Amino acid sequence: MDYKALVEACKDDLVADLFGLLEIESVKGESSKDAPVGEGPKRALDYMLELGRRDGFSTLNVENIAGHIESGKGEKLFGILGHVDVVPPGKGWDTDPFNPEILGDEIVARGIQDDKGPTMAAYYAMKILHQQGAPFKYRTRLIIGTDEESDWQCTEAYFNAEEMPQAGFAPDAAFPLIHGEKGxxxxxxxxxxxxxxxxxxxxxxxxxxxxxxxxxxxxxxxxxxxxxxxxxxxxxxxxxxxxxxxxxxxxxxxxxxxxxxxxxxxxxxxxxxxxxxxxxxxxxxxxxxxxxxxxxxxxxxxxxxxxxxxxxxxxxxxxxxxxxxxxxxxxxxxxxxxxxxxxxxxxxxxxxxxxxxxxxxxxxxxxxxxxxxxxxxxxxxPHYVDKEDPLVKILTDAYRNHVDDRTEPFTIGGGTYARTLEKGVAFGAMFKDTADTMHQKNERMKVEELLKATEIYLEALHRICIKGEMDED
Ligand SMILES: [Zn+2]
Structure with a gap:
């Protein structure tokens, strides 16, 4: 499968769908019966689920605070965990934080790095695979949270109601891969x-x-x-x-x-x-x-x-x-x-x-x-997945096939969204030389990085969910 060409072919759609998501002011707000963490996060969730239906996936909304988009049939489940809520924009922006723009080679908007850009990259990887029509060995599920930046009520509600994937990753940190997080x-x-x-x-x-x-x-x-x-x-x-x-x-x-x-x-x-x-x-x-x-x-x-x-x-x-x-x-x-x-x-x-x-x-x-x-x-x-685990091996290898970087998977003292998965790692989408602008003014991401991350996710999902490499020895 030519991952690069497949991603390149849907570049315009990817950017257009991402812009629609970035335009939603999904900052945590007043709680109401239909919107437990506010109207903005709920609208961003609805937006993603609507994309899922448009593209022929099955979707589920869990209490207007989380949801999923799923492809494939069968017993086993692989999860990708992203979030569409954002922190408040703060002051000092050169552009309107909720009116995304491409300046030079970068997209500038609140949430482009954390975590709307990476979530959309993972969604498109899933979408491309789905369109290829090959049978999935793992049901592949993009789980969408709306309260990551505050209290993680989203994943709590979601996993109370829904099954835990056998394995998964959260595209909400950095490449190559974070396989351990301290307590x-x-x-x-x-x-x-x-x-x-x-x-x-x-x-x-x-x-x-x-x-x-x-x-x-x-x-x-x-x-x-x-x-x-x-x-x-x-x-x-x-x-x-x-x-x-x-x-x-x-x-x-x-x-x-x-x-x-x-x-x-x-x-x-x-x-x-x-x-x-x-x-x-x-x-x-x-x-x-x-x-x-x-x-x-x-x-x-x-x-x-x-x-x-x-x-x-x-x-x-x-x-x-x-x-x-x-x-x-x-x-x-x-x-x-x-x-x-x-x-x-x-x-x-x-x-x-x-x-x-x-x-x-x-x-x-x-x-x-x-x-x-x-x-x-x-x-x-603490949250820990063994470095020798097939999940870690395959994801790291998928990354290395697209980037000239041999950095080993690492552990951190902080906490990422991946820890809400039983067997989950943080996987992208910041690259080695990416400026970390998460939670800052003028948050930005290179278009090239967005596409590169999509390629990496596509290869990873292809190998795990279609080819079933995680189960080989
Ligand atoms: Zn995040």
């Missing part, structure tokens, strides 16, 4: 306040605040201290601390209060080692001061549990997997007030192979005597 947990360490000791401390920690999100390294931290005597001594000691640690910070005296601030460096929560956690630096200074017992316990806990490493060893959560790497711990939010005590908001990511529940139970037990509890725990387990 992602967020939770809070919450301090229990105890009665204050009799002696009045010389220094009161009124408040500390650092960070706003679990999945970012805090770049700023501020603390407010009330100092009864020897203000200048504390300031001197802070200046010494900044010099010793080479931290970037400043202070301000205001009416008997001393305000300290630290400037760190932001980074994504999956790579805390790439950032500088401003809050943890500031706490290291506070630990040197003569604070009340609650503030002391707060600072002591941080130094004990977080400072110095990001692999979770101080929490008993460290683990290393050959391909997926190590546990990572990001303390994304730190908050202390005199009245409520301290909270540490943590984003902990972990590889396959660790007994997360057991380790969490042990940790809960362990921190009790330090006066802390764990609250608001949420997590998604």
């Amino acid at each position: 992602i947990s967020t939770f809070n360490f919450v301090q229990k306040q105890t009665a204050l000791d009799e002696d009045e401390p010389k220094i009161e920690l009124k408040a500390l605040i650092s960070g706003e999100r679990y999945n970012m390294v805090p770049e700023d931290a501020e603390a407010k201290l009330k100092i009864q005597q020897n203000m200048s001594e504390v300031i001197q000691s802070y200046e010494d601390f900044l010099r010793e640690t080479k931290a970037e910070g400043s202070y301000e005296v205001d009416n008997g209060f001393l305000k300290l601030s630290i400037q760190g460096k932001s980074a994504h929560g999956s790579t805390p080692e790439a950032g500088v956690n401003a809050g943890l630096i500031l706490i290291q200074f506070l630990k040197r001061l003569d604070l009340d017992n609650n503030a002391k316990a707060f600072a002591g806990f941080a130094v004990d549990r977080f400072v110095g490493r990001t692999d979770g060893a101080q929490l008993g959560m460290d683990y290393s997997h050959d391909e997926m790497g190590e546990t990572s711990v990001n303390v994304g939010m730190i908050n202390y007030t005199e009245v409520d005590g301290g909270i540490f908001g943590v984003n902990l990511r972990y590889p396959e192979g660790i007994d997360f529940d057991a380790k969490m139970d042990a940790l809960k037990e362990d921190i009790t005597e330090q006066g802390f509890t764990i609250e608001d725990l949420e997590y998604q387990p």
Whole structure:
């Protein structure tokens, strides 16, 4: 089969159908009975299902929040999982984000990379195969979600109602292929306040605040201290601390209060080692001061549990997997007030192979005597498909037949849509040298990349769903 020629022949139709999809403002909106995540996402779903019917596929709408387009007959099912909702456009566009244009060799529009372009590429791969008329060994199903950018209610509703494919891919990330994603947990360490000791401390920690999100390294931290005597001594000691640690910070005296601030460096929560956690630096200074017992316990806990490493060893959560790497711990939010005590908001990511529940139970037990509890725990387990699995092999090979790139399939600390499939990988559609403009202004994709991705998907589906290569040994 001449994949390239088949795709080239339907290029105009592909671009025209894609433009129609890009024109729909499918940002999550007000929920109503007929449109659980808003009118825009629902219209984008209807649009795709209508294309499916036009082209002779069977389609299904699941609660106006997800749906599918299917080809072929038989027992086995192969899934492609894409989404047609988009994040809000934001400001600063050079074009109308919902009026797609081809500028130079690129299509510019909100959603072209994430994920309307790749979803349409996969749809056309399926459509070309369908038109070839060869019998399918796997029913091939394009599953369409409308809530990927927010709460994944779409896949939840869909897989509650519908069967899980034997295998599949999500064209919602990058080539060549992502076959493993760490488990992602967020939770809070919450301090229990105890009665204050009799002696009045010389220094009161009124408040500390650092960070706003679990999945970012805090770049700023501020603390407010009330100092009864020897203000200048504390300031001197802070200046010494900044010099010793080479931290970037400043202070301000205001009416008997001393305000300290630290400037760190932001980074994504999956790579805390790439950032500088401003809050943890500031706490290291506070630990040197003569604070009340609650503030002391707060600072002591941080130094004990977080400072110095990001692999979770101080929490008993460290683990290393050959391909997926190590546990990572990001303390994304730190908050202390005199009245409520301290909270540490943590984003902990972990590889396959660790007994997360057991380790969490042990940790809960362990921190009790330090006066802390764990609250608001949420997590998604790790997602992993063996690198030697035929699914991974065939998809990677299909990619290599169209691109001069021998990059190995890889694993990541983040989460992609593929993890909602039991046996699923992320497969495209960003190429090695593609500028990642997802969620940014002027989101764009080269026409050539759109066609190339379609060719790759066509070969992959041809080999898996028609030729049945996944079942050969
Ligand atoms: Zn996406």
